[in-house]
Amino acid sequence: MFKKLLFLLLMVFVLVACSNDDTASEEAAEGDTENDTGEETSSEPADPFGAYDETIKIAIGQEVDPSDTSLQDGDTPLDNQYTRHVKENLNIEVEHAFTASPSNYDQKVSLAIASNDLPDAMVVGPVELRQLVEADQIADLTDIYENYASPAIKEIIDSTDGIAIENVTFDGKIMALPNSQASADGVHNLWIRKDWLDKLGLEPPKTLEDFKEVARAFVEEDPDGNGQDDTIGLAGPDTSNKLYANFLESTNNLYGFDGIFSALHAYPGYWLEGDDGQPVYGSILPETKEALAVLRDMYSEGLIDPEMGVREDSGESIISGNTGMFFGPFWMPYGPLTDAIKENPEANWQSYALPLDENGDYTPHLSTTTTQYVVVRKDYEHPEAPMKMLNNLLANESVFDPSIGGPGYYPLRLVYAPADEMEVTTIALRDVLAGTKEPEDFYDMPAYKLLKSDVDTIHEIKLEPYDNTDIQYWDPNANLGQWTRAYSALVGTAPLVDTDIKGVNSLIYSQTKTMEDRWVNLKKLEDETFLKIIMGTESLDTFDQFVEDWKNQGGDQITEEVTEVVD
Structure with missing residues (x-):
């Protein structure tokens, strides 16, 4: 009897234990579990905007421009409207693993890669991305992108016809989060002090000869009226910028000579179709030598900033009112122009699709839509955090005020915009x-993230006559942040809307295998040679020796690889 009773008790115990195990398994399937890294996951769909229950930290590398004075009093690069928004909305606390000025950021990134001491996340270019993949230092973000990228970001990325995802895919894995920017970023307009033109009785220069005459007048005829010989005709690149954009950095070049090169059908830094139908590097073509000769003459005649190449920030000469012309993208009101009109409310900076080529056409170089990438350190415990931060930026960018801190202070900022964002906005x-x-006609366009606020506020800042964009017909003080945006559209982008652009693309916008070892030295050779030719410290014929050296030091082999890619 006792044995039967013991057997029954044992059976009851087993049944209860099994029942508890089944219940636990069902609860685990329905609720939170842990992955192999110990991070909590959920069977619920991932929330692209979900805040963490407990504060997490992310240490990033960030570019911080020491000349940017836009932060409001009391704010810092780590405590500002952007970092506070990330903390409040996502419960992510941002820390700095390193910061660097624009001229030193790439070097800091390279040092981090070489020492295998990466921040949790950072923004890199195509060269650094390939190095990180080959060194196996960054996380596979395939599932992160699929599960956490917001619908709006996926829509924008999809609009690149696969280019954005292709640029970050290695062996079938998405190894970084790509940006997608407006095509307008790659066209470098001519910005001119129109009040200086008006004072001297001049028109915007259509041809290169007109251009040189305007520059000469700005230098010699005291357009600022202070009686001093202190004006600059054309700004030149500072230590943070380039003589011209190139196929690896095809957008947002400030104060370079892109417009002069393209007016002469010279496209240095781009891969073009040669006369024989085969790829050729634009920097070694005769048209580039001709453009260098023009720039050399302008510099020797004092029409270009004599401190080009050594000046730390060409924007300072624009803010101070010393410069009359420069080349730059549509968004220059986000750069020095806001401060320029603060210093002098009558500084009437206007943007033009000029100068034209000998046929009267506007022929600028065009950019790729994807140029920057966010990478995440391998084994960082919250690899989805950067994606959430980018979702947060796109969804909420209209709430930020750039007049109290430029958008570059947003941690891990990438630009997400449809290719035609600025033209649609204009x-x-x-x-x-x-x-x-009516403004309401443009409300249901979520991919155009700032459009609703643009149309809602335009009457606050634009004065009549509405079709005249001269500075006196604006009220920046009514809403300086919105003025910056609207001026970028109605002045900066307007030439791209109103002009029949015959733009030129590069055949490729990415590296080949030999470039990984040779391109840094080849680019250094190119930059130093061209700068010396323009400034007159080397003869124009030095160009011919450069072409020969470029070919012998890897250029010919790289050209063969580019041909294979294009074919």
Whole structure:
């Protein structure tokens, strides 16, 4: 009897234990579990905007421009409207693993790669991305992108026809988060002090000869009226910028000579189709030598900033009112122009699709839509955090005020925009100002992240006549942040909307195998040679020796590889 009773008790115990195990398994399937890294996951769909229950930290590498004075009093690069928004919305606390100025950031990134001492996440270019993949230092973000990228970001990325994802895919894995920017970023317009033109009775220069005459007048005829010989005709690149954009850095070149090169059908830094139909590097073509000769003459005649190449920030000469012309993208109001009109409210900076080529056409170089990438350190315990931060930026960018801290202070900032974002914005603002459409007509366009605030606020800052964009017909003080945005659209982007652009693309915008070892030295050879030719410390014929050296030091082999890629 006792044995039967013991057997029954044992059976009850086993049944209860099994029942508890089944219940626990069901609860685990329905609730939170842990992955092999110990991080909590959920069977619920990932929330691209979900805040963490407990504060997490992310140490990033960040570019911080020491000349940027836009932060409001009391704010710092680690405590500002952007970092506070990330903390409040996502419960992510940002720390700095390193910071660097724009001229030193790439070097800091290279040092981090070489020492295998990466921050948790950082923004890199295509060269550094390939190095990180080959060194096996960054996380596979395939599942992160699929599960955490917001619908709006996926829509924008998809609009690149696969280019953005292709640029970050290695052996079938997404190894970084790509940006996608407006195509307008790659066109470098001519910005001119129109009040200086008006004072001297000049028109915007259509040809290169006109251009040189305007520059000469700005230097010699005292356009600022102070009686001193202190004006600059054309700004030149500072130590943080380039003589021209190139196929690896095809956007947002400031104060370079892109417009002069393209007016002469010279496209240094780009891979072009040669006369024989085969790829050729634009920097070794006769058109580039011709453009260097023009720039050399302008520099020797004092028409270009004599401190080009050594000046730390060419924007300072624009803010101080000493410079009359420069080349730059549509968004220059986010750069020095806001401070320039603070210093002098009558500084009437206007943007033009000039100069034209000998046929009267505007022929600028064009950019790729994907140029920057966020990478995440391998084994960082929250690899989805950077994706959430980018989702947060795109969804909330309209709430930020760039006049109290430029957008570059947003941690891990990438630009996400449809290719035609600025052109669509310009046309929408014109329609609202003309009364042909209402702001509400543009509300349901989430990929155009700032469009709703653009159309809602345009009447606060734009004065009549609405079709005249001269500075006196604006009220920046009514809403300086919105003025910056609207001026970028109605002045900076307007030439791209109103001009029949015959732009030139590079055949490729990425590296080949030999470039990984040779390109840094080849680019250094190119930059130093061209700068010396322009400044007159080397003869123009030095160009011919450069071409020979470039070919012998790897250029010919690289050209063969580019041909294979294009074919």
